[in-house]
Amino acid sequence: MSPTKPSNNYQRIYATVRRVPEGKVATYGQIAVLADLPGHARQVGYALNALNDDTVPWHRIINAQGRVSQRSEPGWDGYQRSRLEAEGIVFSDRGVIDLKRFRWQG
DNA sequence: AGCCTGACTCGGA
DNA sequence: CTCCGAGCCAGGC
Numbered sequence: 792m793s794p795t796k797p798s799n800n801y802q803r804i805y806a807t808v809r810r811v812p813e814g815k816v817a818t819y820g821q822i823a824v825l826a827d828l829p830g831h832a833r834q835v836g837y838a839l840n841a842l843n844d845d846t847v848p849w850h851r852i853i854n855a856q857g858r859v860s861q862r863s864e865p866g867w868d869g870y871q872r873s874r875l876e877a878e879g880i881v882f883s884d885r886g887v888i889d890l891k892r893f894r895w896q897g
Numbered sequence: 898a899g900c901c902t903g904a905c906t907c908g909g910a
Numbered sequence: 911c912t913c914c915g916a917g918c919c920a921g922g923c
Contacts, residue, residue, distance in 0.1 A: 818905085818906090819904075819905050819906080820905070820906060820907095823905090823906095830906085831905090832905040832906055833903075833904090833905045833906080834905090835904085835905075836903075836904035836905055837903060837904075837905090838904095839904060840903075840904055849904085852904075853904090854904080854905065854906080855905075855906060855907085856906095859904090860904045860905080861904080862904055863903080863904080867904090868904090871904095
């Protein structure tokens with residue numbers, strides 16, 4: 792068995808993100824843990840950034856504060872929020888999601 | 898090979 | 911509530 796396989800981690804992250812059901816959200820750290828990569832929350836965000844696949848619901852991934860992370864390119868944060876609201880996710884005035892309510896329990 | 902950056906998170910001030 | 915520093919890994923130059 793190979794001890795470590797970098798590219799394999801990305802596939803595991805994508806597979807985990809695909810498990811997130813509609814109307815629910817997950818944090819980067821949560822995805823990392825579910826993908827069997829605890830502590831690699833950054834890699835999750837990085838993997839999604841490099842992602843170019845519509846089959847992965849990357850818009851359901853937010854930070855641990857329940858807020859949509861600001862992307863490199865402006866405008867996409869608004870797109871992500873719109874997608875989530877379309878699925879029933881509710882944002883507060885500050886743009887914060889109630890994780891207790893919408894967090895996906897893997 | 899080395900250095901810098903980035904969709905993160907946590908604890909402390 | 912906000913701000914700062916440290917730890918983490920992958921990719922580009």
